[in-house]
Amino acid sequence: MTIRLLLVDDQRLVRAGLRALCAAEPDIEIVGEAVDGRDAVHLADRLAPDVILMDLRMPRMDGIEATTEILRRRPHARITVLTTFDDDDHLYPALAAGACGFLVKDATPDELLDGIRRAARDENPFSPTVLRRLVTQAMSARTTPVSVPALTGRERDVLRLLGEGLSNADIGERLHLGVTTVKTHVGNLMTKTGYANRVQLAVFAVRAGLVDEPA
Template identity: 60%
Template structure:
């Protein structure tokens, strides 16, 4: 069972998320924070698998709370869910350590899938945000494929990362274990000098 901490100052939003999440067989809400200070404290107390974090909250905001949680627990998974889709909120959240970024008009099924995939280790974004991140990343020179030797299996995994598939989907398509896929992704990140899956997707776009 995947455990989730909700952090949002709007009661109706928390109630809607709680109903959506608790209606599944594999996800459950274990706590609700109304501000960043509570989110940091409750994360330390409950150790959830994932935090669904709003950005604009009274007192300590979601970006600062994300930074504090990740400083205390570097492996913490935090999925931002906010009304703001601008760069002024997106990039500070990613810098603070957010594992993904979605806007609140996201389809419920997409959000649930994002929660599962984020816990699985994927870095996920709303489609429009991902396109913007990739476009921006393309402006930064990346090594050519010829400079980095890849095995045939690594190329297969890389192509699927570039198409936006998560670890479980890649495992299913290549008939591999999820742990094997995670190992390949980690190797690819190191080989291509990519700091996240977005950069890896950009690199994949350069495959011949």
């Protein structure tokens, strides 16, 4: 499968670097480059990319607003934020807007490419520092009780491993399940909990006490 990728960044040099990195990969095709959020909305409509790599701070329309608008028009779009800023003021608005992942620009080339591929597989790529922050904050919120719906034993196992940050493939290997079966369980968990994506499920798993606190 070839991943159709749209790059969104107002800095020409950044786009050139991303293009050079991604174009060298046989499974990634760069279908377009947007210079700001408005351009991104237009190109997402016209090109229907599999994955959108979205900057946050841009003129005319920023990445948060663009993410919201793209997902309003194309609910199944996979948008991964790529930004210099990994603070909470940027992380949580991006997640609330519907971004499926959050990577910082000091990520290694391998981490960035892996993030693009994970987004295309309906997973949620996060830089390690960002994921640690989410887990830490979820741990601190454990004192607030959360209601866990009726789950099957297998759904509870999948939810626990989601909370540990495992991919569908890793969960399948751990539980001796096919990836399609894992996806079915994840979909059922979203329906039962009311959460819209894997990140929210992972945080819920931690808050519900299904994931052991790191030593």
